[in-house]
Amino acid sequence: MVKKIAVFMFLILFAAVSVYALEPIQTQPSTDGKMEASIVGAKVRSNVLTLKVDLKVTSGKDVKIIFLYQDIYVTDLNEKKKYLALKDADGLYIAGPKHDNEHGGRFWETIPAGEKRTIWIKFPAPPETTQVVDVFIPGILPFEDVALTR
């Protein structure tokens, strides 16, 4: 009985670790070479695309990162459409973390050397016929053909 419980606990631990350590779907460097961004989630649910992005400092120094969520967008080259992040009733982007609500929400943080932060943004999902999108984040080389999980 105790053995069964031990095996069960191991399975739970394995599953939990798998969820926590998301594998990057695609990684792109920043234009200044000081950091890299990895898309770790691009999932569509109920017509909403949730994008999760790791921002990792690759230079040996702390890097101050500031951007507006309004400047992040997704393009669907198949349908020739561009999607901006969703806004709530107060005009704030449904995204996080936010330093303040300037222009609907702003990310502003000094990330220590070697560390990473994860941001998330919700967009209107492209039509079901669209399997891949391009993602544009200020200061980061564009992500092309990012596969959507539906």
Place this chain on the structure above:
Amino acid sequence: MVKAMIPIQRIIVLTMLVLLCMPADVFAGKDYIGPKDPQAVAAAQEALSRLGPERGAIAYSGRTVDIIGLQSIAFAGSAVELEKILSDLGARKVGTEILISLSGDVLFDFDKWDIKQEAEKELAKLVRAISELNKKNVVIEGHTDSRGSEAYNLKLSQKRAEAVKAWFETKGGLAGVTFQTIGYGEAKPATPNTHPDGSDNPEGRTKNRRVEIRIR
């Protein structure tokens, strides 16, 4: 106490400790700012319903075709291209604004305020930059050198700023952007119009004949 346990019991206790130490949002209870937060999910659905059947999708064609007339550029835009365009235009970031200075000699003939045909390529780049930056406020400032009367230069700079605005709105097809024009005449030189000894500084005057675009 752990030492006293048999190995399997130790494993169970250690596993539970590891699970307890993991961030809470790995499991169900996301914090307020997490993407799975019910409030975020509900707000997203509400936002979607406000957007209607098109879900806020912005068509790429049309706007860009109107601007440049090259369909191939219509949806080839990327952050890298934008960087290049801004670099080509000599854009500078000043506070929260992006400042681009265009030579008056490139845009206009002497003493005129009609946009020269060869200047349209530069203006088209600017239109592209404004569109890609998704900015809605643009200030157009006209500047002259110090030749001629102050009153005349003021009038000329205002007309030139307005000519650029008109180009943006008609040939540029920039919809939804608010333009503000200001003529400064010779009041704000970028460099001195004369050398320290009082002699003429033609290079300086050339630099002073300009239109500055502030993208906000």
